Amino acid sequence: MQRILFLTITALLVGAFVGLLLQKEEIYLLLATENISFEMTVWTALFLYLLSILLVVIVILVLTWVLGKKGIRSWLIIRGERKNLESTKKGLVYFIDYDWKKAADTLEKSAKKSLIPSINYIFSAKAAAELEDYERAYSNLGSLKLVDPKADSVSEKIRAELLLREEKFEESIEILNGLLKKFPRDSAVNKLLIDCYYLTEKWSELQKSLSHIKKNQVLIASSFELLELETYQNLLKHFKWDKSKHIHEHIEKIDDLWEMIPKHIQSHPSIISQYFDLLDYVDNTEKITPLVIKQIKKSWNHELIRRLGNTKHSAPEKILSVAEKWLFDRPDDPILLECLGNLCINASLLGKAKDYFSAALKIKSSPGLFLKLGKVLSEIGEEEESRLMFERGLEESI
Template sequence: MRRVLFWFALLLVTGALLAWLMEQETGYLLIAIGQTTIEMNLWAALLVLLLVWGVVKALVRVLRSLAFIKRWRARRINTRRQQTARGLIHYMEGRWDKARRDLLRGAGRSDMPLVNYLAAANAASELGNIDEVQTLLLEAEKFAPVDSPAIGLTQAKLLLKAERFEEALAVLERLRDQSPDHSYVLALLVQAYKGLQDWKSLDRLLPQLRQQRILNKRQLIELEQHVYANLLMAEAARAGSGQSEALQNLWRELPSSVRQSPKVVLAYSHYLQAKGESEKAEKLLSSTINRYWDDQLVHRYGLLDHPDVSKPLVVAEAWLRERPNNPVLLLALGRLAQRAQLWGKARDYLESSLAISAAPETYAELARLMAQLGDSERSANYYQQGLIQSAQN
């Protein structure tokens, strides 16, 4: 308080002294520039100088404050960028909660807010926050370029991940209408159709997948085999109602490479067996196995109900010379020998299979064989061991 009073008193004294000096001194200032002269009272000139000095000082302060604001804004933008960068790193590392938090914090001043919101939506999906995913996608839509598929692709991908295949398909079909040749849209359509088990639509999509090389050669072959195997099984189910012509036409129309596929052969052999055409099924299976060994086909071969069971038994025994330790082949031989009523041979094959691989179905076959031979105690024991093995698996 004393200091304030001191400065106030000093100001009054100084003001009074200046007023007295201004009364005593009546000098003036003359400035001549070419033909122009400026004349003013000395004290007025001093006052003008003080005013100019004050204005200059104020301008300097304003400019400094503007520079400070600019630096503050730059620091803030840099902070947002760092938050976005941290969020993306967390996302790549699978730290979904931290990724979502930092990406949303950085979205406000981000150079690419669309990326922030899309990545945050993916992180929210990983956390199981489905409602938040939709909210974030709506936010992202505000920053997406016109006709950009980014929002739709992200939405479809997340719906597929949640196994909401029908909703994903609706989004993807809309995107395909906008961009018929978009490779990622087509790749996601494959997932949607597979999820819905819409094999006919997948079949129609195959030519475009092949033409645009959406999948590599191995993936395309596997997809073709998967599609045609399921189409055959679907037609086989309908053929059970007497509609076998469509299935036979489908089989004839298949490319030869697909017709030799183990998956497709397996599906068609089921149909032939169901229609009572065991001899055709045996020929199809044996010729395919001779070209491309496949344990699933061998397993199916052992289940054939052939009118002359000795024929498939001889064929399978020829395979055994090349693969003496194949448990699936030994199981198939055991089954064929049982149907041929070669009980001793059947038992040897089944026990050999069991020694290599303790499969529950092999225990079940041995149990049935022992029951057939009247050994109920061993039959019960094999059934029990099979149940234990099945529970362990």
């Protein structure tokens, strides 16, 4: 503080001394060259000096403003950025409107000068994929990696989607499994993997993924329930039979598969039907018959009724007595009547079988029913009626 005060006083004294000299004597300043000379008072020279400094300062300030953040250059930059942003917005609008050609062209064109080039390349790649121009789509993904190295996972995700579209399922699955290890809760990765497994009918892999899908809430509840049901349906439907193995080994594998199915799925009619068909193939339906009867009582299902009637049972009379009770509620159900007729044949009750088949034909005729009734009539010696049934069945089948 003392130093500043000393310098100020010194400057004032020097200024006062110079001013005193200038008042006492007229001092001139001479500037000369070989051919030209200028003579002026010190006051005039000082004024011109200060004026020139002022002009230089003004020029510097003007140039700084023009080239600075708030100047013309900045205005031109902002104007260009706004123009490119509008192009990006327009491209995204085209994308939303499913105008894939314009979307791809607009987004690609504005990508290099875009404030968000990664968005341009992502959606231009997707638009190109919709046009099935996969070479162009992969090119955009390459550009995405160059402008945004951190977008590698996004790029790989889109690449997997493109491979899925091209039906290159194995390559897509390989990429998606790699991404799943890094991002186990990523919904897009999980959904793409579900699609790959579903389209390639890899039901075992899909079944192994169900717990992960449920845990991470990849799908809404209704969609997950449908996927879960379809997965187990297809596991049963596409059960692999190995002719080199003994029948008991197949039964064990079928039982293991059944135990793997959640309890709430086991009671579904379509699952029971598929399981019933497997056991019927190995002649082991006795195990599931009580479950079929229980499910029919719970929820009436014609597919289960048909299977119950078409299968041979060791004690058909017991099943017949249970099924006949259903007639009280459904006396005019042709599927039930046909089922009862089949059970009667299995129990060697041909007279009752004739009555049930005849009743079913009165409600709804079919070639199969005529054939069954014809066989029963032939067995009990009514040959003329039998021949007539066979003829009517043949006529109806034509």
